[in-house]
Amino acid sequence: MTTTPAQVRLSPAQRPARRRTPLTWVRGGGPATLLFLLPMLVIFGVFSWGPIVESVVMSVQHTNFVTAPTFVGLDNFVALFRDPLVPIAVRNTGYFALLALIFGYPIPLVVAVLMSEVRRARGLFSALAYLPVVVPPVVSVLLWKVFFDASSHGLFNTILSWVGIGPQPWIQSAATAMPSIVLEATWAAAGSTVIIYLAALTGVPPELYDAAEVDGAGIWQKIWHVTLPQLRPVLLVTFILQIIGTAQVFLEPFLLTFGGPANSTLTILQLIFRYAFQNSIGLDYGKATALSILLALFLALFSVVYFRLTKAWSDN
Amino acid sequence: MTAATLRPRTARKRERADSDRGIASLSDWRRPTVRFGMSTVHFILLILLILWGIGPLLWLLKSAITPTQDTLQTPIAVFPHGWDWNNVTTAWNTVGIGVQFLNTIWVAVGSWFVQLLVATTAGYALAVLRPKYAPIFNGLVLATLFVPAVVLLVPLYITVLHPPLIGHSLIDTFWAVWLPAGANAFNILLVTRFFNNLPREIFEAARTDGAGPFRLFWSIVLPMSRPILGVVSVFAIINAWKDYLWPRLVLTDPAVQPLSVRLPNIQSQTDLGVFLAALAISMIIPIVLFLVFQRLFLRSAGLGGAVKG
Secondary structure: OOOOHHHHHHOHHHOOOOOOOHHHHHHOOHHHHHHHHHHHHHHHHHHHHHHHHHHHHHHOEEOOOOOOOEEOOOHHHHHHHHOOHHHHHHHHHHHHHHHHHHHHOHHHHHHHHHHHOOOOOHHHHHHHHHHHHHOOHHHHHHHHHHHOOOOOOOHHHHHHHHOOOOOOOHHHOHHHHHHHHHHHHHHHHHHHHHHHHHHHHHOOOHHHHHHHHHOOOOHHHHHHHHHHHHHHHHHHHHHHHHHHHHHOOOHHHHHHOOOOOOOOOOOHHHHHHHHHHHOOOOOOHHHHHHHHHHHHHHHHHHHHHHHHHHHHHHHO | OHHHHHOOHHHHHHHHHHOOOOOOOHHHHHOHHHHHHHHHHHHHHHHHHHHHHHHHHHHHHHHHOOOHHHHHHOOOOOOEOEOOOHHHHHHHHHOOHHHHHHHHHHHHHHHHHHHHHHHHHHHHHHHHHOOOOHHHHHHHHHHHHOOOHHHHHHHHHHHHHOOOOOOOOOOOOOHHHHHHHHOOHHHHHHHHHHHHOOOHHHHHHHHHOOOOHHHHHHHHHHHHOHHHHHHHHHHHHHHHHHOOHHHHHHOOOOOOOOHHHHHHHHOOOOOHHHHHHHHHHHHHHHHHHHHHOHHHHHHHHHHHHHHHO
16 A cells, blocks of 8 residues: 555665765755645644653653743652542543443444445435534533433433433432443444444455355354454454543543542543643642653553554454 | 545445345345344334434434423423524524634634645655655654654643744634644645555656646645545544644633633533523534535544544
8 A cells, every 4th residue: 555566666765876965956856845844844843743752851840830840850750659649540541441341342333233234325324323423522522411410300310210210310429420421422432433343344355255155154153253353453453542542531521520529530631631730739740741651651551562462363 | 545535436336236245145135034133123223323323413403492491391392382592692692602603613724724734745745755754754753643642732732832933822822723733643644645646657747747846736736636635624624623622721712712612611601591502503514514525524434543542
């Protein structure tokens, strides 16, 4: 995909060797090339590469913009390990990721497999599944906040009363807040997973099913021995992407519960946000960047280990 | 993906028809049990998808024009005491959602332009002009894909607070959202890949006919890249509409805030019916865009997974 024969033939290294002087560089269009690269160099330099380096520097500094930044070594990291909120946030984020996997990983797969068998109006099915993804997340979160109304007139509580279940506290109790948030997050995100699986399902070569039938396989055997193994690479990738995504969950708990009740939905990203922008004692950019770097390192390490462990499994 | 986008529509349809079989074979479909079972399952699935996908949105549209007391007391009932169109006008005029609506469009258009400018020029330089040092920049851009957005949050905020060379803060200007949006490695990856697959014979021919690098970019490469520019544009506009945390940090003045930032702030002091009308107004443009460009959206959705990381 990336290397076409034409590309190999024309790569600059294989052009007839000529002595490179500044003049040949100008004649060969060097300045024009640089001019085209300029927007990227400026934008990425200032808003991506620069801040990445900056975050590493800031994590070993004491910075609050009131006083000049001072080098403090690993003090920020030590402070994190002493902060009782950090283990709470880590546990909550892990809980969110786990629930999001339970709600959001198998159901889209089942839906996608069923949808791939639809012969008429498949576009309608896909559009319906994907529609919640298009709704701006803030709108869906605030809409669900209304659904989660804990009074007996609340929308969800009204529906529950039809089947004889009493009103639930939803996002207002520490026990049910996180599952409620995951329910909303799953509604908002499941459609894109369904579409990813559906694209992978249409890519399964039909000959494989033909061959399985020759061997006498029924529908369930075809799903188990052909469909799922063919989806394995996609399943492996969506798994790790979901972990990386859920580890950085912010919007849903921030707007639905603001981390409460009693810090039961305080996630790592909300804690970073608090350190940096909401701290009543004073802004602590160093601690915030230290925590974000730890999170990034954890995710990088997790991904590497994950791909190592699943390599043998995904190759065949 | 890029190959699929390039292919004309008719060819794709024909190809689908040839391989139009799924897990169940045609002979499976002829068996009455399979046929009946599948149809039942698909019917149930359709009902569930309607409830899941469009139910909450229809409820929002209904409640946006329902008197607040009805929504509070009987949320499921459909217009038990008539409707209340005043919700919509109050949300737009009195609450002033109209201002944030225009701001959102400004944010989206500006981010779209910056992203397209950066992605196409960089893609052109790296994939078509191909200087010797191109792999270095390719690598540097790719590397940023592996850095979670959260790492950038604080230093990026400080950069916008004290930008280099300009000398004054970008906070509360649209530039604070537009410029960082351009640093999108995923766009550059998509565009570079697409440009790499364009036939280089055409570039050589254009050069022989005397086209300079700028002419080649504007008259040959860009017109050939409409499919990928469409994908990048959809992502750019939808993401601008979706974004919350970053605009919340850098746009603190309601006069420049987009809808996503303003809505949570007005919730507590706004009448529920009016607030729901404001929510409904906020989702209209993304949903209309989706309904119009459905194919483009669903085809890009497969790529969407990669954006999250």
